[in-house]
Amino acid sequence: KNSFSIALIAGDGIGKEVMPEGLRVVQAAAKRFDIQLELKVIDWASCDYYAAHGQMMPDDWKDQLAGCDAIYFGAVGWPATVPDHVSLWGSLLKFRREFDQYINLRPVRLFEGVPCPLANRKPGDIDYYVVRENTEGEYTSLGGTMYAGTEREIVIQESVFSRFGADRVLKYAFELANNRPRKHLTVATKSNGIAISMPWWDGRADAMSAGYPEVTMDKQHIDILSARFVLQPTRFDVVVASNLFGDILSDLGPATTGTIGLAPSANLNPDRRFPSLFEPVHGSAPDIYGKNIANPIAMIWSGALMLDFLTAGQGAGRAAHDAIVAAIEDVLKSGPRTPDLGGDASTTELGEAIAFHVAKGANHFSL
Numbered sequence: 165k166n167s168f169s170i171a172l173i174a175g176d177g178i179g180k181e182v183m184p185e186g187l188r189v190v191q192a193a194a195k196r197f198d199i200q201l202e203l204k205v206i207d208w209a210s211c212d213y214y215a216a217h218g219q220m221m222p223d224d225w226k227d228q229l230a231g232c233d234a235i236y237f238g239a240v241g242w243p244a245t246v247p248d249h250v251s252l253w254g255s256l257l258k259f260r261r262e263f264d265q266y267i268n269l270r271p272v273r274l275f276e277g278v279p280c281p282l283a284n285r286k287p288g289d290i291d292y293y294v295v296r297e298n299t300e301g302e303y304t305s306l307g308g309t310m311y312a313g314t315e316r317e318i319v320i321q322e323s324v325f326s327r328f329g330a331d332r333v334l335k336y337a338f339e340l341a342n343n344r345p346r347k348h349l350t351v352a353t354k355s356n357g358i359a360i361s362m363p364w365w366d367g368r369a370d371a372m373s374a375g376y377p378e379v380t381m382d383k384q385h386i387d388i389l390s391a392r393f394v395l396q397p398t399r400f401d402v403v404v405a406s407n408l409f410g411d412i413l414s415d416l417g418p419a420t421t422g423t424i425g426l427a428p429s430a431n432l433n434p435d436r437r438f439p440s441l442f443e444p445v446h447g448s449a450p451d452i453y454g455k456n457i458a459n460p461i462a463m464i465w466s467g468a469l470m471l472d473f474l475t476a477g478q479g480a481g482r483a484a485h486d487a488i489v490a491a492i493e494d495v496l497k498s499g500p501r502t503p504d505l506g507g508d509a510s511t512t513e514l515g516e517a518i519a520f521h522v523a524k525g526a527n528h529f530s531l
């Protein structure tokens with residue numbers, strides 16, 4: 165198959181600025197490697213839509229998206245007008261759950277040419293994947309408030325960990341580690357403090373490790389693990405974490421590589437029963453929206469992950485992915501850069517420079 169349908173959801177804030185650049189690069193790669201893309205622009209799943217309709221999405225959202233091969237997604241959230249839990253549970257978090265995107269794969273990589281906030285680190289020192297559980301764990305709407313408004317107010321927020329849910333994300337992480345040269349998996353835990361779910365989670369990891377004799381595994385409590393992301397990043401190869409721990413690690417990791425503006429993510433339904441969703445790790449960034457200065461690389465790299473996943477890591481999609489990543493690398497070395505990278509280029513300029521590389525197959529940046 166070399167023809168795919170992709171739903172485009174720009175969302176809010178800088179989602180609307182980085183989407184055109186991501187698309188520009190994805191289309192350049194599709195053209196060069198002869199991949200047919202049928203694009204379906206979705207004008208809902210945004211806080212603007214909410215303002216007009218009182219909900220984030222139309223009632224038939226699932227029917228409208230279910231036939232797509234993938235969803236290419238910018239960012240959702242505009243807390244000035246819609247509370248974040250309303251906009252996110254009404255869109256992105258619904259997609260992750262109802263399309264069973266149980267893996268959130270988030271690569272973390274230090275690129276040549278990007279100033280690293282950690283002393284004496286070079287490309288290669290920071291190069292790992294965060295595999296985040298994406299459908300359960302700490303993210304739930306289970307619980308409630310008692311004695312609201314009184315001095316005895318009590319709030320309960322439940323977590324959910326299922327054997328099915330833990331085992332499938334652990335299995336994915338072990339498989340990924342097994343296919344990497346270093347074959348090392350770090351399991352994020354907090355079994356000292358979170359006394360029910362986390363000792364159990366560690367036990368599921370131990371059980372899964374029996375099937376992967378070549379993978380070395382270490383368990384680290386989330387507090388020291390976070391410290392080591394900063395102090396000893398070379399220790400990490402693949403890191404598997406619950407939903408909330410994975411969320412935090414996947415902002416911290418990219419921060420150590422200079423900016424969160426280049427971190428991509430793939431929300432995967434590996435069974436391919438439902439569309440998978442590809443988006444930057446970052447959000448709608450209201451503080452910089454409207455200036456055309458957002459870094460589009462997270463969006464662009466997410467597009468590369470999408471093309472790779474669509475062709476199951478083979479053939480034209482893999483070639484397109486590799487060409488996009490090579491173009492990102494080249495432009496980061498010597499091309500224009502947005503302010504988060506220390507430059508003064510615009511979102512559009514960076515997108516155009518990367519698309520130019522992809523289209524030409526150029527090895528060095530020049531205009």
Ligand code: NAD
Nearest residue numbers: 239240241242243248425445446447448449452458459504
């Ligand atoms: P954020 O990621 O939007 O922004 C955090 C900081 O990083 C800001 O200072 C911002 O300017 C900067 N930043 C983010 N992306 C950047 C880019 N591409 N280039 C340069 N700088 C960039 O996080 P936040 O401020 O906590 O959230 C803002 C809104 O986005 C909220 O509504 C939040 O719920 C939502 N959000 C959505 C997603 C998503 O859709 N996947 C992810 C995170 C946050």
Ligand code: IPM
Nearest residue numbers: 241252256257411414445447
């Ligand atoms: C992310 C985001 C989301 C999350 C928010 C917007 C609900 O931070 O994709 O990392 O917490 O999963």
Ligand code: MN
Nearest residue numbers: 411412415445
């Ligand atoms: Mn996050």
